[in-house]
Amino acid sequence: MSASRLTKGGRIDRSRKVTFSWDGKTFEGFAGDTLASALMASGEQVLGRSFKYHRPRGIMSAGVEESGAIVTLGKGDRVEPNAKATMQELFDGLSASGQNAWPNVRCDVGAVLGLFGRFFSAGFYYKTFMGLPPFEWGRGTGIWMQYEKLIRKAAGMGEASREADPDSYDHVHAFCDMLVVGSGPAGLNAALTAAQQGKDVILVEQDFELGGDLLNQSDPAVETQRAELIDALQSAGVRIMTRTTTFGLYDYGTAGLLERVTDHVTAPSQDAPRQRFWTVRAGATVLATGALERTIAFTNNDRPGVMTAAAARTYLNRYGVLPGQNIVLCTNNDSAYVSASELAAAGAKVTVVDLRTDVGADQLGAMQTAGVAVKTGLVPLKALGGKTVSGVQLAREAGTGWAAAETLSCDLLLVSGGWSPVVNLLSHRGAKPAWDADLACFLPASCSENVVMAGSATGHWQAADCAASGIAAAKVAMGEDAQTPTLGGWDTPIKPVYEVRLPGSKTKSFVDPQHDVTCDDVRLAHQEGFVSVEHLKRYTTLGMATDQGKMGNVIGLALMAEAMGKDIPAVGTTRFRPPYTPIAIGALAGRNVGTHFKVMRRTPLHDWNLRHGATMTDAGLWHRPWYFARKGETINDAYIREATTVRETLGICDVSSLGKIAVQGPDASEFLNRVYTNAFAKLAVGKARYGIMLRDDGMVMDDGTTWRLSENDFLMTTTTTGAGRVMVFLEELLQTRWPDLKVHICSVSDQWAGVSIAGPQTRDVIAACMEDPDTVSADNLPFMGVKKIRLKGGIDGLIARISFSGELAYEIYVPSDYGEPMMDLLWSETEPRGGCLYGLEALGALRIEKGHVTGAELDGRVTIDDAGLGKMASTKKSFIGSTLRQRPELLREDRPQLVGIFPKDRSQTFNGGALLCKHGDNIGFGEGWVTACTHSPALGHWIGLGYIAGGHEAWQGKSVTATDPVRQGDVEVEIVSPHMFDPKGERMHG
């Protein structure tokens, strides 16, 4: 291939030179070029090395179907591997390089692998590494682990950056009456038809210019027509999106779009995202996605210099590049003839080789006028030449096979094996394309949704028919009747040919060049028993490369059909999946990266906690104080000091993240009585009660206290992480099961700032903060009492005397905005007494000492009896879960039950998650497991909570092994009562 830039013609702007680099060298192109057209014009021919065999590869097409010119774009943290040079718009400063080659694509040491090709045939990896002889089942994986690194280095794609992506990506949502995909003659006319009827239309084009195949024409009248159409679209208010790929179609007219905002810009604005991920909901969708030219499989059909016929026309008419001087054009259909005459007119010597012998006289006359030689009844058998093509050996039909014929020299071998409508998007909707034997292609099936296809995507080969079919499609999508032109449009019918080879020969003719899948691979798969195309695809990886087999899939199906002795329709086709072309993971993530990766909830006391030295941790979506380290303290020092201080003086802990639900109405107490296991109907006003809720299946769902503020007004608290789940369940009950109950519920979690204050001196501190200190006297506020209070400074709130730590303790809630003044007030009385702030780690230590359960124990597999709370399940009433908790399996005495755990040697520690096993029997699941562990300041040694079969009763006085083979090994532990500290609860009643 000796390509050259023409001095005139094409859509490039020769007054705007563009400088770019390829493999470290500087090149020049023009504005309007793609990377491929600029490299072609510069004489570069080998642009890639193939996946398995490291064969040299060049430009095979001019679009998304590209399977040869696969390159790496950008540098450093902006590197993007496996990009198609044919799709990358050229811009100043663009940096691109070849991939999968060392030292470079032109001279690749790995090409020696090509000599060992027979080792890399279909299923090579499966056979070698997945347990066929000589390896036994299961051993293959280990061998794979050993060889993986070597193989991945030799066979593979480009390398991604390991650095963080510096670019930003946006998610955008849009709505429209009609979405039109593709801007060729069909798409432009469909969009205009709808817009002129007042529809809100979005027109999407993956290219940087509108026009589709109109851009590849030499006739100036076509350009005039294109410009007029675009003007009309703009006046009609069509929203036009170029550089945007419709990568997937989903239910209800939803489409996924990827807009490339700055991928063609030298110095993008700091404010612009690199790409935008659009979700468009369209009332109707017209797919004018065009058709892609197929190749034919013959020996060395992947040589640089072998290209589709239409691509040559694109390079000539759009980019002003004559891709070869001595061109052989092999075809089996009419579409290639116009390319031939235009290439000849541009100065090339062109020979057309047509498989058909019945080519029309008009066609032949036109070729004669254009100076193009035509040879009929011939097909390409083998591309000649080393790194680039130097000629082609032809073949002619002989019986049912082929016989070698003459050889022609050439520097560019163009191939047209027919056209494949782009039915991918409709296939996303589950509509199976149907094989049309006359046109030798898959045509879109009808779709029950309002998605209509148009243009060459429906098998119209002439521009005028495409335009008419676009108008018709828009009308159909708007619910009108419309007449569609007849399909096809060639004078002489296509003569299908998929593979050319001599009988019995073994050759390298490629079906899927990007994944190095050959015709022999397809036959081998069939020999080995693969009969379904979906299996064929996975076994050979045909069509699984980044181009999804856009050029070669049909050949693969034809070969499979031939091997099975069936027709193509009987073999069928694989279902296409989104995305149509690859999209960056960054675009899917959008702005949900870094600190925005997930929702973060902060309590109203967040800043106050940070100012007072909190180290934060995640609790569900919430950020909560973990510990408040003083100078020089480790986390262990801090939590042990905090827990000790709570037991000795007092401490304050932010509990604002607890779920809070206002339950109000005349039937509120009846409602609570049904959802909690224990009695709530007779809870007195001004009292709180600890309650447990079960699920329908009898397992524990959540726990918390509920406060009766007045006759019909309750405040329910839930666990931090259970709040959402509880709210949803309560709403479900009220709306779907018990609509007769007059109850209103409302989440007030964010409305209240809450603290727990615990320790022997708590009452003194709170009294000192009250306008009326008597409010919290032991008589006025007994254990489990609830009161409305007024703090100094006029801060109104609620107080409840409840304890999670086992100490004398209160929870105080004030409106969120008063959280900080409340904390200032409480802290001003706490700090002088030697009290502390404490976080989740100390809270954990305190509750483990008391044997109080949290999410670690209530993990959804636990009954109320398992958790040792069976006495809280009323026997006098029914409640949610009361029936199914009586299932025999849930009543077995050997179920795992909550216990406390001490290390036998008190100086030892053990881990959460360790399995509890009988001595000498630490294989399998064991008898139980450790849910939580801590150093106990009160007891002076390590303690834990966990579950063990039969519970404390079965294991009293016995020791077991806490086994943790991955981290720590075995520790001998004793099973004790979960109530490890102050079992009678005397401290909190003080």
Next chain:
Amino acid sequence: MIRIPCPFCGTRDHSEFSYGGDGSIQYPALDAPVQDWHDAVFQRENICGVQTETWQHVNGCRMWLLVDRDTMTHEIHDVRPAHPGMAKVLGVTS
């Protein structure tokens, strides 16, 4: 992506909703026999075709809805409030 026409909010993406379960289940009384509860909680048809489901518009009006959805095509035939009183007010009882 499914789009669900919420009777209160209009048509919204399904990401605003959360799936509940089989909307045809009549939950028994709290004191009903264990067999009734077993069937209501654990027995489910695996319908190929239109089934009635409960969905909650959890990131919208928080109403529980009954949705008749085709499990093969995702086509939604009907959406109405699960609360019979609400359905009555909207005139969409079924």
